Amino acid sequence: MTLTAGSVSSLLAAFRSSNPTPGGGSAAALAGAMGASLLTMVAGLARPRTSTDDDLAQLRQAGEKCAALASRLEALIDADTDAYDTVVDAYRLPRSTEDEKAVRTSRIQDALKAATDAPLEVMRHCAAALAESPIVARFGNQNAASDVNVAIAMLRAGLSSAGENVETNVGSIKDADYIARVRAEASRLVSSAAR
Numbered sequence: 001m002t003l004t005a006g007s008v009s010s011l012l013a014a015f016r017s018s019n020p021t022p023g024g025g026s027a028a029a030l031a032g033a034m035g036a037s038l039l040t041m042v043a044g045l046a047r048p049r050t051s052t053d054d055d056l057a058q059l060r061q062a063g064e065k066c067a068a069l070a071s072r073l074e075a076l077i078d079a080d081t082d083a084y085d086t087v088v089d090a091y092r093l094p095r096s097t098e099d100e101k102a103v104r105t106s107r108i109q110d111a112l113k114a115a116t117d118a119p120l121e122v123m124r125h126c127a128a129a130l131a132e133s134p135i136v137a138r139f140g141n142q143n144a145a146s147d148v149n150v151a152i153a154m155l156r157a158g159l160s161s162a163g164e165n166v167e168t169n170v171g172s173i174k175d176a177d178y179i180a181r182v183r184a185e186a187s188r189l190v191s192s193a194a195r
Helices: 008-017 024-045 054-091 098-139 142-170 177-195
Strands: none
Touching: 008 024, 024 054, 024 098, 024 142, 054 098, 098 142, 098 177, 142 177
């Protein structure tokens, strides 16, 4: 059973367990999913009668985008856990012979890249949802302004937390070009969220 198929209680129990997964990457995805879901909710609330058709169309589009992003972030809760489990499995490969060592090293590097790609994807989706938040804040029901603020805080937390995982993982990767690309993108995403 996937983490997201169970109850909130079972998910939190999994985070509390002594197992290495789910960990920070899955928690970052969860924070982002909650933030994007809150923006979706606010975008769907009844609006004041003074809203124009154009305002409502922008709000509806923002809500649809946030709903899709929330769904993807939800999937990334499990994807991040799966990616890290692959890293753990790679480190457990035998290393008695030179061939085994070479295979193990290659698998570890591939697994670390996958374990970096998952939180980087979380960063992308959190940043995309944050980009919709001004529209939801401007055209959404003002009685839900605090929900928008909580959503923004959750999305920023998801983005920065995922960034921590990205940076930790690239520290063990040997591909300099890959590291440079990932760090550059992560930096851009953090800057866009700050704006």
